[in-house]
Amino acid sequence: MGVRRLALTPPEAAGRRWVVDQMRALDLAVRVDRIGNVYAHRRGLRPELAPVLIGSHIDSVATAGIFDGCLGVLGGLEVIRALDEAGVETVRPIEVAFFSEEEGARFGTDMLGSAVATGRIPLEQAYALIDRGGVSVREALEAIGFLGEAPELLDPPHAYLEVHIEQGPTLAARGLELGVVTGVQAISWRELQLTGKSAHAGTTPTELRCDAGLVAAQIAVEVRRMATSGEFRDLRGTVGVLRPHPGLVNVIPGRCDMTVDLRSPDDAALEAAEAHISAFVERVAAEEKVALESRQTARTATVRFDERLQERIASAADQAGLRYERLVSGAGHDAQEMASICPSAMIFVPGENEGISHNPRELSTPEQCAAGVSVLLEVALGLAQEEDA
């Protein structure tokens, strides 16, 4: 089942209104902030204490499945419903939030709403971002009626919890029911432009070639070698773009554009990998007499989730008899923004079809979703009963 719910579009606004109706039906106090983040507040016995915040997002990429983001938001509301049904009152308030434009699929900056809420991206800068049609974030918020009045800067919650689908194959491949997320890996993106010389594939001797496509292929092979050698620990490396020009069977590529995506849960290992591939690229380009331009297009450091929260998630999973492991998130999430202002952690739910995501085939079973949300309930409840800061 597929959806297309790009941030701050009419279909996403319909989703927002539906979720807000669910929140109100649970008697929650709903507030919308100035970047369109929506918070639903359940009272605590001591309202002056910082709340436990549960969140995620409901926007999607252009060809999405139905679980990415929504699981964490609706899972949060399910926690509220369970507490209500059991007649449980908590010391601290509990809030359930969804953040604007987590995907970055419309305005180009991912984790936008949570980054504004935690102060990493200033509100005015966020407002000024435009989509491909020239519509700004502020105009889009106004158009859908979600330009709220609540302050965009969030008072630090007591803790932040997010349930999310894994979006990868690891948990299912290992027969696991849950993942305790230890953090988000560091990311390094680089664009390379290689310039050699186009020449005739039949008449040009090997030693006189300046084959930009060959250099790109050597780099792609080295990136995989680095990922499997153990030399850079748990490095992941991907060459997704590789475009030789002119792209004809009998013409030696005179130019080649490519990208290198390196990720690691270890900042030092990623730095070492970046240094290694840079030196490798320079060496093979020089050997082939190919000129090189290189540009870093993204770079983020690792984020580590709170150890105590990880322990609580693991212990709740143990009590529920769930098979789980700790793992690092390969993708970015709102939780990595929240981690800068409060103890944060994530619970991963396995995905069928080898964890395919950003695709209508994205699927987690009701049992898999329920396991993740049960653990969320357990951990959120424990945190909400803590009197101390």
Add this chain to the structure above:
Amino acid sequence: MGVRRLALTPPEAAGRRWVVDQMRALDLAVRVDRIGNVYAHRRGLRPELAPVLIGSHIDSVATAGIFDGCLGVLGGLEVIRALDEAGVETVRPIEVAFFSEEEGARFGTDMLGSAVATGRIPLEQAYALIDRGGVSVREALEAIGFLGEAPELLDPPHAYLEVHIEQGPTLAARGLELGVVTGVQAISWRELQLTGKSAHAGTTPTELRCDAGLVAAQIAVEVRRMATSGEFRDLRGTVGVLRPHPGLVNVIPGRCDMTVDLRSPDDAALEAAEAHISAFVERVAAEEKVALESRQTARTATVRFDERLQERIASAADQAGLRYERLVSGAGHDAQEMASICPSAMIFVPGENEGISHNPRELSTPEQCAAGVSVLLEVALGLAQEEDA
């Protein structure tokens, strides 16, 4: 200086008429055959003997230089002019020809005119070829007024000689003034479709990837290794097409189309190289769990030019004090078709700008051209004075 003179178009017809005028000005008897090949005949003292044929082509690719083909045709007319000016009569007739659609750039089949003249391609099959606009060869010949009446099948000449630019960097790189062409290398083209699994570059562990782009890169690197290892003698290998899909920085390529162009002056070495790369492709595809479809899109065996003619060219070059070497042609030429019906050989002239061709920067100096044509004159004259078959 660039030209665009696609076969049997109005610009090429203008070129044909200009060359025919040159031929008539030299008092040659011009005949046009049924595939539009044009032959200019200079009488011999013994008209019953088979003529010495000098030829090449005047059609061009879409973005061509001015030397490719024309040098051989106008060089042939220069030989006639030199003989006339010196008052030399020859025992055998000498003919100068230009063949239709050598490039294959309009109707998709290269060496078309010479292949029809030597019987490899039947006339009706050649007539039926169409260009992108649906115009047939026959219609195009009629439209430009070059659908001749002379029989298309050529009576075997005494010998065939062709002067051509090298279209590669070898002669210039070695400081040579002439190349004695030993033959045309064998060519093998293959198209590969690799199908793996598109997946998230961040969340998919290395050991669970089926990266079609990586397999393509491994093949490209192996093709170069084969060309430099010595294992397959003078193999040339090129990967000109390599298209990973979807081609996004953070998506593992789930599909990749590519081509492999292998060439060798040694048929056995090319067969060994084909077998080696096929086995390599199957192995690396299986290792990455990538499915493979493979299709041979071109395959020709080597052509060897006549040894005795090569000797005569070398000896004429020696007498003229020219620095020369023997080399294999990397590209196809009309001479390889003629070689099937008579002793044939080619003389290569070096090119400036690293031998760039099919490009307006294509350039051979007047001195380089004159050296090649002087040797052509010497060899053609010797052959035209031979009484024996």
